[in-house]
Amino acid sequence: EVQLVESGGGLVQPGGSLRLSCAASGFTLSSYWMNWVRQAPEKGLVWVSRISTDGTDTDYADSVKGRLTISRDSAKNTLYLQMNGLRAEDTAVYYCARGTWQNGLDVWGQGTTVTVSS
């Protein structure tokens, strides 16, 4: 079964760090572009970042550029989001999603919750 499972969310103080993981099963992560998407409480979906199949190309939303870093480990078939300098406005459910904007984000995880608060 094709599946994505996120982990690593939690409560962190402003300015703190977290690393989110997204473990893939049923397919080879390195064959696909991968994305992170977030949803703040009572708000809509917001695209955060994407990484190319070989990991050499990355893009970020302006609101997270310089603070969040997307990466992948082919050996572990896992996607990561390193989150530094966290702010209250980063509080959200974070989803990893497979795909491109042409073919659609066709596989999503269930999400992991990040809460930034003192």
Added chain:
Amino acid sequence: QSVLTQPPSVSAAPGQKVSISCSGSSSNIGKYYVSWYQHLPGTAPKLLIYESYKRPSGIPDRFSGSKSGTSATLGITGLQAGDEADYYCGTWDFSLSVGVFGGGTKLTVL
């Protein structure tokens, strides 16, 4: 403020048809494909439409997509109670070099 504009809400009776619009610009919808997503609270979003009008396997033909110029539309026919959800359009914006979603539309089946 989302780059793509969707109506906040739409509603219709069971069995009826509804359309959800998504308005963008020449740097996003006007230049690239649109995808549509169904999202029920607490669950993973689901891809309904890709390449503006294609349906992934398993998505019923009650769901359809179209695009004209800088706007796209999701159509849902034969509405069912289970269609109540939030719907989002999405694409790439070539000026901003970011992925963009619409603000989302809440569908209520009366």
